Amino acid sequence: MANLTIRKLDDAVRDELRLRAARNGRSVEDEVRVILGEVVAGQPFEVPPAAPAPRPQAAVASANGLARVTLIIGGGIAAYKALDLIRRLKERQIHVRCVLTKAAQQFVTPLAASALSHERVYTDLFDPESEFDAGHIRLARECDLIVVAPATADLIAKMAHGHADDLASATLLAANRPILLAPAMNPLMWNNAATRRNVLQLRRDGILTVGPNAGEMAEAGEAGVGRMAEPTEIAAAAEHILRPPHPRPLQGKRVLITAGPTHEAIDPVRYIANRSSGKQGFAIAAAARDAGAEVVLVSGPVDLADPSGVSVISVESARDMLHRVEAALPVDVAIFAAAVADWRVANEGEQKLKKTAAGVPALQLVENPDILATIAKLENNRPPLVIGFAAETEHLIENAKAKIARKGCDWIVANDVSPATGVMGGDRNTVHLLTREGEDISVDSWPVMTKEQVATELVARIAKAVETKS
Numbered sequence: 001m002a003n004l005t006i007r008k009l010d011d012a013v014r015d016e017l018r019l020r021a022a023r024n025g026r027s028v029e030d031e032v033r034v035i036l037g038e039v040v041a042g043q044p045f046e047v048p049p050a051a052p053a054p055r056p057q058a059a060v061a062s063a064n065g066l067a068r069v070t071l072i073i074g075g076g077i078a079a080y081k082a083l084d085l086i087r088r089l090k091e092r093q094i095h096v097r098c099v100l101t102k103a104a105q106q107f108v109t110p111l112a113a114s115a116l117s118h119e120r121v122y123t124d125l126f127d128p129e130s131e132f133d134a135g136h137i138r139l140a141r142e143c144d145l146i147v148v149a150p151a152t153a154d155l156i157a158k159m160a161h162g163h164a165d166d167l168a169s170a171t172l173l174a175a176n177r178p179i180l181l182a183p184a185m186n187p188l189m190w191n192n193a194a195t196r197r198n199v200l201q202l203r204r205d206g207i208l209t210v211g212p213n214a215g216e217m218a219e220a221g222e223a224g225v226g227r228m229a230e231p232t233e234i235a236a237a238a239e240h241i242l243r244p245p246h247p248r249p250l251q252g253k254r255v256l257i258t259a260g261p262t263h264e265a266i267d268p269v270r271y272i273a274n275r276s277s278g279k280q281g282f283a284i285a286a287a288a289r290d291a292g293a294e295v296v297l298v299s300g301p302v303d304l305a306d307p308s309g310v311s312v313i314s315v316e317s318a319r320d321m322l323h324r325v326e327a328a329l330p331v332d333v334a335i336f337a338a339a340v341a342d343w344r345v346a347n348e349g350e351q352k353l354k355k356t357a358a359g360v361p362a363l364q365l366v367e368n369p370d371i372l373a374t375i376a377k378l379e380n381n382r383p384p385l386v387i388g389f390a391a392e393t394e395h396l397i398e399n400a401k402a403k404i405a406r407k408g409c410d411w412i413v414a415n416d417v418s419p420a421t422g423v424m425g426g427d428r429n430t431v432h433l434l435t436r437e438g439e440d441i442s443v444d445s446w447p448v449m450t451k452e453q454v455a456t457e458l459v460a461r462i463a464k465a466v467e468t469k470s
């Protein structure tokens with residue numbers, strides 16, 4: 001098989017190729033495969049399914065929060081299985097609204113589809129009741145996914161050519177949601193060059209398919225590829241699109257995070273604190289949980305709801321925080337996002353301090369334990385990846401570099417917390433990630449992001465580092 005070096009192509013050809021690939025949402029290499037597939041007539045289905053052309057996916061939230069499917073039932077013998085598909089979708093907590101083509105009504109009745117979906121069924125493009133407010137547009141948009149089952153050769157041909165002369169085809173043409181086809185037809189129709197061209201075109205347009213499977217046909221003695229996928233397969237494919245499984249790169253890993261300020265008591269009612277909101281640490285905890293980690297979040301006093309699925313330990317002072325952090329070891333990753341008070345009052349009052357004639361009380365401060373440095377310098381049980389934060393108001397990178405060395409951690413997330421940045425208590429953060437490899441420290445500066453985005457990016461970097469280490 002000859003290898004083609006894209007760099008050696010004529011400039012104009014290369015530019016055109018890049019443009020075509022970008023337009024179709026494919027890599028240049030895949031685009032070349034598609035073009036070659038087109039040239040080698042008769043092989044269109046061997047072409048690797050191109051990355052679907054991007055389709056707008058924004059969903060309109062339904063009142064009850066269920067995912068919603070508009071199910072278009074085409075006219076083929078497999079239509080009877082579409083009734084079972086309604087049940088399989090509903091079992092998966094998916095709300096279903098059906099459109100039946102005229103041909104479909106030769107096989108199943110609107111009444112049966114309505115009884116199973118518990119919804120009104122739509123059949124007519126010119127139905128005055130549903131079209132007074134452009135019903136086909138609503139059917140196309142008020143859902144999260146459109147499933148066509150069975151997708152007949154005729155419906156596929158209409159879609160490929162942009163026809164809109166009945167409710168089903170008009171709905172499909174007006175759609176801005178993902179579309180999943182479950183083709184079903186006689187093997188000769190499926191293998192017909194016209195159908196193959198049409199399916200290839202639809203795949204390029206970003207339309208998804210499930211099946212058809214090989215097997216016996218309704219027609220006596222006929223077998224081959226063309227049987228509609230089973231309702232359970234179609235429902236599973238629909239659910240996969242509606243609720244894509246999250247990658248869980250931190251599955252099986254234990255992650256410890258500190259967050260928020262600490263409160264250092266002066267007396268039973270007064271304390272020293274700082275302006276940390278805890279938002280960044282909480283966002284990291286949620287992102288680590290979403291990545292599959294078992295998360296322990298040791299937090300100072302904050303005004304935030306506990307993230308679900310995270311074990312939250314609430315503390316007040318730096319010393320409490322250190323004890324709870326030590327008790328949570330061993331962990332695979334420890335992230336110290338808390339704004340721990342550097343000092344506490346040495347002579348904490350047992351009773352509320354009073355104004356006296358003797359004048360203003362003198363508060364003597366002593367240094368708090370440095371939790372990050374303590375854990376980073378442990379001989380036993382040191383987490384394999386220890387990450388600190390450096391909130392600075394000047395000489396950000398310089399100070400962060402010094403901190404990474406002084407505290408003995410592996411990474412530092414440095415951010416400028418000067419009042420003008422609005423970072424303290426705000427929702428956005430501009431951070432620089434410093435990573436240490438032996439004596440070398442690299443700095444990666446990230447653009448302004450929300451604290452959730454910073455968390456997601458940081459967790460992605462952690463997942464990569466954990467994978468490399470193991």
Ligand code: C5P
Nearest residue numbers: 336337338340369370371372388389390
């Ligand atoms: O020294 P500084 O407060 O700037 O250090 C910031 C980093 O050290 C943060 O990761 C913070 O959570 C951690 N730290 C700590 N214990 C302290 C002080 C800071 O864990 N007493």
